[in-house]
Amino acid sequence: MTLDSPRREALVMAVFAVVILTMPLWMAPFGASYPDLLQKFAIYGIFAIGFNILFGLTGYLSFGHAAFLGVGSYAAMWSFKALSANVLPAVLGGVLISGLFAALIGYVCLRRSGIYFSILTLALAQMSYNMAYSVLTPITNGETGLKLTQTDARVFDQLAGVVPEAGLPSTSLFGLEMTGYPGFYFCAVALIGAFFVALRIFNSPFGLKLRAIKSNQTRLLYTGFNPKPHLWVAFILSGMYAGLAGALLVVTDPLAGAERMQWTASGEVVLMTILGGAGTLVGPLLGAGLIKYFENIFSSFNAQTLHDAFSFLPDFLENTLVFLISPFVGHGWHLTLGVLFMLVVIFLPGGLMEGIRRLTRLVKARRDRNSDPEGAAVVPPSSVEG
Amino acid sequence: MGDILLHVKDVHKSFGGLKALTNINLAIEQGTTHAIIGPNGAGKSTLLNTVIGRLVPDSGSVMFGGRSLTGLKPFEINQVGVVRVFQTPEIFPDLTLLQNVMIPALAKKEGSFRFNAFASLFKDTDVRDQALAMLEDLGLAEQKDREAAHLSRGDKRRLEMAMGLVQRPRLLLLDEPTAGMARHDTNRTIDLLQEVKKTGLTKVIIEHDMHVVFSLADRITVLAQGTIICEGTPDEVRGNPKVQEAYLGGAHL
Incomplete structure (x- = not known):
């Protein structure tokens, strides 16, 4: 390592900030440059980064992290309804409340490790989900979900003398409405902070x-x-990340429903993390981006899109290709994702990040061989991603 | 007579009907190397496990420097200065050698828990330097950035020794430090332990290899079937007919 660490950290952060803030530009060729989707990239990126602090570092696989996402959403919604339409208290509240909730859940679940830990987190999260749907309806508004209304109290706003406008109230950062690109940039800044x-x-x-702990807990x-x-604190931290993501979901779209707490949502963040590379810093972010991309862009491809894409071919070839590929696009995007996931797990157990690492090593080895014809290229074992 | 550092008093331990340890009394003097030998199943490892907190004795007590170790958790026992080196190398396989040694150094510095998620590991130069110096001492410095899983078995043992020594323990418990080693590596380990001995570190060694035992030990305790049949200096033990009969059979000497 030629750069000393604080300088390396600053460099990594600078590059990261530029990459995230310019997403609207470089996402355009992929057809993904619209604010709703960019917001999702940033939000689920935060969720996955936080999940990775627990799973990637300690190896404890939680199957219930969506519960913290949901709690963050509900807490933020209540801040919007009861306190202020300003997003800052909502985000802060979402993070704090889900942190407290994670402290409680973590305390119980960390009595056990391995598969028992995973089952405990799954059970408690499903319990939270069902409670949000049923007995907690006064807080969660059950099936309908929490919405903003004209008649919400918003104590702080009233004190400040803000006169509610006609129509549905919206969330704002000191007057700047959190929809569209401002919403994305707010999430992007949160993502940069979280990273x-x-x-x-x-x-x-x-x-x-x-x-x-992941390597050899007994030895530790x-x-x-x-x-x-140590495990408890890691659990709470990752719960707070999930809470932040949950709060940002309602910042950009002020509607909180229980379905985002369901186990499929917990499973999704596991997929994101493994697909991108558990235990690496950037991997979970890549995984989250890829899955959200598939969900939103790939799923919109239909037979017509394919016909257009292959229209340069002779008709019978075009039809055959479309016939072969169409099950994998549109509604079939899950199939493609499943195949991709299997390929990654089988051939790149370290996720996409391992693929990138192997590629750079290959390129480096080739370059070294070219510059040093004796072939004495020794590739140093790469240090831990950081 | 120096001060007694470790005092095992009237320890009994049974597993179901099997009496693994009966009436064990041991006094380990400060600064000495004390070997515990005995045939397989004599209770050596059980005894060690009661000292480090993996097993709780049925009765009796384990005192360390005037403090009871009975009922303490393994990490608490480590924190008072008792360090164990395992029979099969216990390391952190996915981490680099440097990280492997930094972790125990951190444990010594920080205590059993500290939330320092925003401190920089790179600025922790004293811990880093200690770990590097220890790797240097054990001839592992060149491999400091390798993943520990890729080490040879002998190097893994030396790494584990580094992990123990970096904590500057008050008592070092070694469980068959040369088991499965070639003669060459065994001799290197003996040299190393003799080096350590000069620092005045108190050690308890469980060992099968008589060459190792007689090269290192100041005192020897012989266990057979869960009881102590003899204790004394190497010469006394060597000459004891009971020991010859129970274990050594003469041929080993």
Whole structure:
């Protein structure tokens, strides 16, 4: 490593910020440059980064993280309804409340490890989901979900003398409405902040201890560390990330329903993390982007799109190709994603990040061989992603 | 007589009907190397496990520097200064050698829990330097950025030794430190342990290899069927007919 770490961190952050903030530009060729989808990229990116702090570093696989996403959404909605249409208290509240909720759930689930831990998180999350649908209806508004209304109290706004406009109220950052591109940039800034915190955790003694838990927990116990509180804090942190993501979901689209707490949503973040590369900093973000891209863009391709794409071919070839490919696009996007996921898990157990790592190593080896005809190219084992 | 560092008093331990340890009394003096030997199944590992907190004795107590270890958790026992080196190397396989040694150094510095998610590991230069120096001492410095999983078995043992020594323990428990090693590596380990001995570190060694035991030990305790049949200096033990009969059979010497 030629750069010393603080400088390397600053460099990574600078590159990351530029890449995220220019997303509207470089996403355009992929047909993904519209604010609703960009917001989703950023929000689910945060969710996956946080999930990775628990799963990627400690190896504890939670199957219930959507519960924290949902709690973050509900908390933020209540902040909008009861306190203010300003997004800052909503985001703060969402993070704090889901952090508290994660502290409770984590305390219970971390009594066990391995598959038992996963089952416990799954069970508690499903319980939360069902409760949100039934007995907690006064808080969650059950099946309909929480919505903003003209008659909400919004104590702070009233105190500040804000006169509600006609029509449905909207969320704002000191007057700037959080829809469209402003909404995306707000989420993007949150993502950059979330990424920075994750980067610091990865490079901290705490992060090293979390990795040690994944590597050999028994050994850590005999090394003088108590793994339990470390795991608990990691669990709470990742719950707070999920809460942030949940709050941002209602910041950009003020409607909170229980379905986002369902186990399929928990499974999705697991897929994102594994697809991108668990334990790497950027991997979960890639995974989240890819899955959201498939869900929103790939799923809109239909037979007509394919006919257009292959129209340069002779008719019978065009028809055959369309016939072969069409099950994989449109409604069949899950099929493509499934195949992709299988390929990644089988051939690149480290996720897409491992693919990228292998490619760079290959390129580097080839370059070294070219510059050094003796062929003494020794590829140093790459250090941990950071 | 120096001070007694580790005092095992009247320890009994049984598993179901099997009496693994009966009436064990041991006093380990500060600064000495104490070997525990005995045939397979004599209870050596059980005894070690009661000291490090993996097993809780049925009765009796384990005192360390005037403090009871009975009922303490393994990490608490480590924090008072008792470090164990395992029989099969226990390391962090996915981490680099440097990270492997930094973790115990951090444990020594931080205690059993500290939330330092925003501190930079790279700025923790004292921990880093300690770990590097220890790797240097054990001849592993060149491999510091390798993943520990790729080490040879002998190197893994040395890595584990580095992980133990970097904590500057008050008592080092070694469970068959040369098991499965070639003669060459065994001799290197003996040299290393003799080096460590000069620092005045108290050690308890469980060992099968008599060459190792007699090269290192100041005192030897012989266990057979869960009881102590003899304790004394190497010469005394060597000459004891009970030991000859129970274990050594003469041929090993």
